[in-house]
Amino acid sequence: MSARAGAKHPEEHPEDQTYSPPPARPLLEVSGVTLQYKTRDLLVTATRDVSFEVYPADRFVLLGPSGCGKSSLLKGVAGFLKPVAGFMRLNGQMITGAGPDRMMVFQDFDQLMPWKTVVENVMFPILVSRRFPRAEARERAMASITKVKLGKFADAYPHMLSGGMKQRVAIARAMAMEPAILLMDEPFAALDALTRRQMQDELLQLWDDIRFTVLFVTHSIEEAIVVGSRILVLSPHPGQVKAELNAHQYGHDHQGGSDFMALSQKINTMLFAEGHHG
Numbered sequence: 265m266s267a268r269a270g271a272k273h274p275e276e277h278p279e280d281q282t283y284s285p286p287p288a289r290p291l292l293e294v295s296g297v298t299l300q301y302k303t304r305d306l307l308v309t310a311t312r313d314v315s316f317e318v319y320p321a322d323r324f325v326l327l328g329p330s331g332c333g334k335s336s337l338l339k340g341v342a343g344f345l346k347p348v349a350g351f352m353r354l355n356g357q358m359i360t361g362a363g364p365d366r367m368m369v370f371q372d373f374d375q376l377m378p379w380k381t382v383v384e385n386v387m388f389p390i391l392v393s394r395r396f397p398r399a400e401a402r403e404r405a406m407a408s409i410t411k412v413k414l415g416k417f418a419d420a421y422p423h424m425l426s427g428g429m430k431q432r433v434a435i436a437r438a439m440a441m442e443p444a445i446l447l448m449d450e451p452f453a454a455l456d457a458l459t460r461r462q463m464q465d466e467l468l469q470l471w472d473d474i475r476f477t478v479l480f481v482t483h484s485i486e487e488a489i490v491v492g493s494r495i496l497v498l499s500p501h502p503g504q505v506k507a508e509l510n511a512h513q514y515g516h517d518h519q520g521g522s523d524f525m526a527l528s529q530k531i532n533t534m535l536f537a538e539g540h541h542g
């Protein structure tokens with residue numbers, strides 16, 4: 265397995281001769297973001313003053329207990345939730361609404377349209393968004409389906425696939441749009457442990473192949489360390505940044521190793537030391 269350095273940051277690799285500085289501008293800037301939900305008689309603050317920057321090819325993980333606002337941050341980046349304070353910029357442009365440059369993959373198995381085949385599901389956003397010419401839709405969809413190793417199932421319907429396969433189709437559908445950033449909201453949480461591990465490895469393999477940028481939400485410390493190159497640790501409700509950590513050197517091969525365990529313990533202490541309400 266090749267080293268998954270992701271975008272390197274100056275403070276991490278002072279001795280690394282191959283180091284190339286990150287681009288002057290991050291791909292995604294989240295600055296002082298406070299997100300709230302207003303219901304008729306309730307005001308819920310989901311995150312408070314959250315800031316982070318995601319560089320191209322980062323596998324950036326938002327980690328924190330249930331209710332700390334991880335999904336809300338993803339919704340904000342996706343353009344579905346407007347900050348009440350702070351701002352979010354993608355490629356220097358303020359995020360003001362949804363767009364095909366940000367594709368979301370969810371955890372549930374029913375995100376595919378059951379009446380459409382695998383390839384039709386993957387083609388759908390291409391056709392609707394007009395991001396690419398219609399004539400290219402099938403070819404682009406097939407290329408993406410092949411990348412997630414489902415070429416043989418292109419004409420199958422979702423009910424004929426396992427949970428893990430459906431999830432791969434959802435990833436293929438998002439990747440076919442060539443988004444600037446892939447948004448993944450606990451994408452593997454509903455899978456059994458073995459499939460989940462397999463999917464994490466496949467995601468990393470895919471990343472090795474095409475170096476996309478991903479913003480990944482999880483509440484699993486192990487998953488954050490395995491999947492992430494950088495981890496933003498959030499406090500319980502309302503979510504505030506506790507720390508930003510590097511994890512680019514770890515994969516499943518390192519699980520159980522002393523460094524991996526030490527990082528896991530460090531995060532565990534950060535998350536639970538001051539009381540946990542999740």
Ligand SMILES: Nc1ncnc2c1ncn2[C@@H]1O[C@H](COP(=O)(O)OP(=O)(O)OP(=O)(O)O)[C@@H](O)[C@H]1O
Pocket residue numbers: 301302303308309310328329330331332333334335336337483501
């Ligand atoms: N549509 C909504 N209306 C009102 N409050 C909401 C809404 N969605 C989320 N919240 C509240 O905002 C806070 C953050 O929720 P969010 O789903 O972002 O957290 P999370 O960290 O993703 O949690 P989980 O890991 O359980 O999915 C919670 O207190 C939640 O109850």
